[in-house]
Amino acid sequence: MFARFVTPLLSLLLLVVPVHPHFLQLDTVSNVSSYYFNYIYCNIWEGDCQPHQDDATQQVPAKDVWAGFTHDCTDLLYRLYCNLGQCCDSGDCRVTNNITGLAQDLRTKLHGQHLAQSVVLKAVQGFINNPESNKPLTLSFHGWSGTGKNFVARMVADNLYREGVKSDCVRLFIAPFHFHHAKMVDMYKGQLREAIRDTVLRCSQPLFIFDEAEKLHPGLIDAIKPYMAHYDNVDGVNYRKAIFLFLSNIGGATINEVALDFWHSGQNREDIGMEDLEHRLRAETMEAQGGFAKSELMSGHLIDFFVPFLPLESHHVKLCAKDAFAARGMEADVATLDEVAKAMLYIPKEERLFSAQGCKSIPQRINFFLS
Known part of the structure; x- marks a missing residue:
């Protein structure tokens, strides 16, 4: 009933919004609207539905269906769904934005990291509460292995999304695993740009996590630099609601040195402030070996916070x-x-x-x- 009511409206919508020529291969606008309404309702918004028998022969496109639609079009489709169907208060049922839960997890599950607890919570909360952000939120986590960088990234995912790291709003990239052949960097650039663009188009607030970021090729990061910059849109897509987390071992020695100096002087580690570490981390990251340090992400000052993870006692x-x-x-x-x-x-x-x-x-x- 709902689908039959929306299909004529979606047909009209498809007549007035720009669509990639690829979609014009279908026989009629009615077929386009019927197919994509079912796809949107069943797969994107996870509606409780079953495909009709006559839809069984239809094939899901090899590429994401949103690739041919402008960002304004996807927003219009979404508003149409929310006006006629059931919609979450957040605007996207996959996004929970449980800041209270994030604060609780950081306070009770993360040990010895008073700086990370404070900076991550304030940065994420401030970003989510600001509907007019002029750029995506970009955080860079630094410290030795085992100090909690991946742990906190998972906390962010678990509290901002209903399905946590398994959400299709969350993408995890592990540098030596996903981009291990230096000679294939040009192919990786295209794959990474497409993955980020498709995720942004299908999710109102996507999260991208780059683990072992110091091992990324500089050209790979520069390829996605525009997505983290102060642009209204890139090729018609708005990336300003995205969150980027870079996890790196760079700066671990510097962080440990500062912590040891405080211990030698009889000061509490809780007295270590961001002013003691952030500038040193930024400088060391820019001077370090590896693609992450040499990328335009650093020279363009696009990282909002360098988050230090202290060594554990x-x-x-x-x-x-x-x-x-x-x-x-x-x-x-x-x-x-x-x-x-x-x-x-x-x-x-x-x-x-x-x-x-x-x-x-x-x-x-x-x-x-x-x-």
Whole structure:
């Protein structure tokens, strides 16, 4: 009933909005509207529906169906759906934007990272609450492996999207896995641009995560630099509601040096401020080896915040171990947590202050204490 009512309206819409010539290969505008309404309702907005038998022979296009529509057209289609059907308050049922949940997760699950807790929460909350943002939000996470960079990226995804990292609004790119052949960088550029564009067209607030960003080829980042810049649109597409997270080990030594200096001077690590680290991180990132440092993302000053992740101490490792046991429905005693922490490697050699692996191997290491 709903589909029959909307189909004539969608047919009229397709007559007045620009559509790529590829779609004109279908026999009639009516067929176009019927097919794409069913596709939109069943797949994009996840309506509770089943295809008609006579639709069984229709093939879903090899490319995303939104590629032929302008951004204004997709917005109009969306408003039409919301006016006639059921729509979430957020405007997109896949987007939850649970800032309260993000604050709770950062406060209770992330240990030893007061700077990351504060900066990530304020940056994400401010961006979401500002409907007139003049550019996408771009954050760069820095620190040793195991300090929580991936953990926080997952927290952001889990609280901003109903299906977390599995949401089709979230795209994760791992540099050495997705872009491992330097000779294929030109092909990767096209694939990456298309992936980002398609995600932005199908989702009102997309999230892109680039892990091991220091290993990205500079040309690859420069290829998507316009999507993170201060443009109203790029080729008719508005990218200003997108969030980009870059995760990197660059700056880990600098962060550790500052933390060690504070410890030697008798100051609390919680007294370390962004003013102690952010400028040094920016400078070190621009001087580092690798594509991320040499890209126009740095020279164009398009990163909004350089987020430092501090090295973790023994008591932080114990908290991670406690969480790992709790995740298995168990409560570990103090002696067991002490044993888990003692089993880790600590540096520098003299002070044995910071966990060399952070909390990364804790879930696997507690298996030893359960056998």
